[in-house]
Amino acid sequence: MLDGITAWAEALMGMPWIYLIILGTAVVDSFLPLIPSESLIIAGGAFAATQDDPNLWLLVLAGACGAWIGDNVSYGIGRWGTGPVVRWSLRGHRRERSYRWARHHIERRGGTVLVLARYLPAGRTATTMTMGVVRWSHRRFLVFDAIAVSAWSLQAGVLGYLGGRIFQDNPLLATALGIGVAVGLVFVIELVRRIRGSRQARSGVPVG
Structure with a gap:
């Protein structure tokens, strides 16, 4: 079964339109975080290491453009549907927390938050939509x-590529390694964010 999955993945990654697939999934994943576009880029990097x-660079370009x-x-x-977006963002504790975190930090350090939030699937969407809601400079x-x-x-x-170089005979294992490292990075960013928020709350600074 594993050999069959590997063969299917090799065929997929060898398709000339794999770059369009990655671009399309990255587009949708940006505002509907249900499609693992990052995992697809990691898998592509793993196969690029041995085939x-x-x-690799076209994969990276396609992912970035998408x-x-x-x-x-x-x-x-966010900008043109402010009312419905705000109402949707305040439904559910997790969604409301992401929205309030994004809004608070956008007002303080918008550009930095935008870069960091890209690594947090839920935070990414909350941040970009909220920037539209608050009319943050589109040029910036x-x-x-x-x-x-x-x-x-x-x-x-690069994570996928490095994994592919380490596990040259097993691109699926290389992909799993890359995804594991990426998840670990998300965990670290989220942990740091929570620790900083906790410290700010204890010091009396509003955290949104």
Whole structure:
């Protein structure tokens, strides 16, 4: 069964339109975080380490372009659908917490938050939509988001590639390693965010 999955993955990664698939999934994943576009980029990087196709740099470019387009769609949804977006964001504790965190930190350090939030699936969507809601400068958004998606896609591709170099005979294991490291990075960022929020709360600083 594992051999069959590997063969299917090799065939998928060898398709000429794999770059369009990655671009499309990255677009949708930016405002509907249900499709694991990062995992697909990591898998592509793992196969790129031992095969001629796909090309690592084209994978990274496709992922970054798709994420940039998707983030701008999310920003537009927030900007032109402010009322419904705010009401939707305040439904459910987790969703409300992400929205309030994003709004509070955007007002203090918008560009930095945009870059860091790209690594947090729920925080990513909350941040880009909230930036639209608060009318954060779209020109600045375009610049900072280009930095964010480039770093995000490059990190995913390189993680997969390094895993592929380590486990050259098992690209699926290399993919799993890359995804594990990426999840670990998300955990660390979230842990640091919670610790800082806790300290601010104890010191009397509002955390949103």
